[in-house]
Amino acid sequence: MEALTQFLSHYLIYIIMGLSVATALGIVFSKNAVHSVISMLFTMVLIAGVYLLFDAEFLAAVQLLVYAGGIIVLFLFVVLLVALHKLENLRLYNTYSLFSIILVILLIVILGATFLTMPFGEAPKVVSNIVAGGSTEAVAMSLYTKFILPFEIASVLLLVALIGAIILTKSGAEQ
Amino acid sequence: MIPVSHVLVYSVILFGIGVLGVLIRRNALIMLMSLELMMNAANINLIAFSRYLDNVAGQVFAIFVMCVAASEVAIGLAIAVALYRNKNSVQIDYFNELKG
Numbered sequence: 001m002e003a004l005t006q007f008l009s010h011y012l013i014y015i016i017m018g019l020s021v022a023t024a025l026g027i028v029f030s031k032n033a034v035h036s037v038i039s040m041l042f043t044m045v046l047i048a049g050v051y052l053l054f055d056a057e058f059l060a061a062v063q064l065l066v067y068a069g070g071i072i073v074l075f076l077f078v079v080l081l082v083a084l085h086k087l088e089n090l091r092l093y094n095t096y097s098l099f100s101i102i103l104v105i106l107l108i109v110i111l112g113a114t115f116l117t118m119p120f121g122e123a124p125k126v127v128s129n130i131v132a133g134g135s136t137e138a139v140a141m142s143l144y145t146k147f148i149l150p151f152e153i154a155s156v157l158l159l160v161a162l163i164g165a166i167i168l169t170k171s172g173a174e175q
Numbered sequence: 176m177i178p179v180s181h182v183l184v185y186s187v188i189l190f191g192i193g194v195l196g197v198l199i200r201r202n203a204l205i206m207l208m209s210l211e212l213m214m215n216a217a218n219i220n221l222i223a224f225s226r227y228l229d230n231v232a233g234q235v236f237a238i239f240v241m242c243v244a245a246s247e248v249a250i251g252l253a254i255a256v257a258l259y260r261n262k263n264s265v266q267i268d269y270f271n272e273l274k275g
Contacts, residue, residue, distance in 0.1 A: 017185045028196040054226040082259045100198040108191040115183035138231045154242040161246030168253035
C-alpha cells in the first residue's frame with residue numbers, strides 16, 4: 001500500500017499526460033466527428049486532472065464546468081445538427097497531410113529539445129502564495145483586486161460573444 | 176513534483192497535435208476542436224509556471240484564456256451553423272469564394 005502511494009505520487013501525472021496525448025490524437029484522427037467530440041471530452045477531463053496535480057483546484061473545477069460541461073455539449077449539438085452522415089464519402093484529410101505531419105513532428109522535436117536543455121529545475125516543495133488557505137481563495141483575492149479591470153473587460157467580451165452568436169445564427173433564418 | 180521542462184514538452188506535444196488537426200483535417204468543426212486543444216496547451220503552461228514560481232497570476236491568466244476560448248467557441252460554432260445554412264456542408268473545400 002505504501003509502495004503504491006509512493007508510485008502514484010511520482011508517476012500519476014505521467015500516466016495522465018500519456019492518456020491525454022492519446023485522446024488528443026483521437027480528436028484529430030477519428031473518422032466520425034462524434035468520436036472526435038468524445039475524445040475531446042476525455043482530453044478535457046484529463047487536463048483537469050493535470051491542473052489538480054498542480055494545486056490549481058479552482059481551475060480544475062472551472063475546466064470541468066466550462067469545457068466538459070459546456071463546450072463539449074455545444075460541439076455535440078452542432079455536430080449532430082449538421083448531419084455529418086452526408087459527408088461520409090468525402091475526403092477526410094488535406095492533400096499535403098504527410099508534409100504537415102513531418103513539419104509538426106519537427107516543431108515538437110525542436111521545441112522539446114530546447115525546453116529539455118533549459119535549466120528550469122525542480123518545483124519548490126512548499127508554495128506559500130498559492131496554497132495558503134487553498135488556491136481558490138488566492139485566485140479570488142488576486143482576481144478581484146489586482147486584475148479587476150481585465151475581469152470586467154472579460155465580462156464585456158462574453159456579452160459581445162453572446163449577442164454575436166445569437167445574431168449570427170438568427171440572420172440566416174430571417175432571409 | 177516533476178521538472179518543469181517535462182510539463183513544457185507535454186504542452187508542446189498537445190499544441191503540436193492541435194496544429195496538426197488544423198492543418199490536415201477538412202472539417203471545420205474538428206478544426207475548431209483542435210483550436211481548443213491549443214488553448215488548453217497554453218493553459219497548462221500558465222498553471223505549471225504558476226505552481227513553480229509560486230505566483231497566482233498564472234491561474235488568473237488561465238481563467239481569462241478560458242473566457243476567451245469559451246466566447247471563441249460560441250462565435251465559431253455560430254459561424255459553422257451559418258455556413259452550413261449557406262452551403263449545406265461544413266467541409267472547408269466548399270468555402271473558396273475568396274480564392275483569387
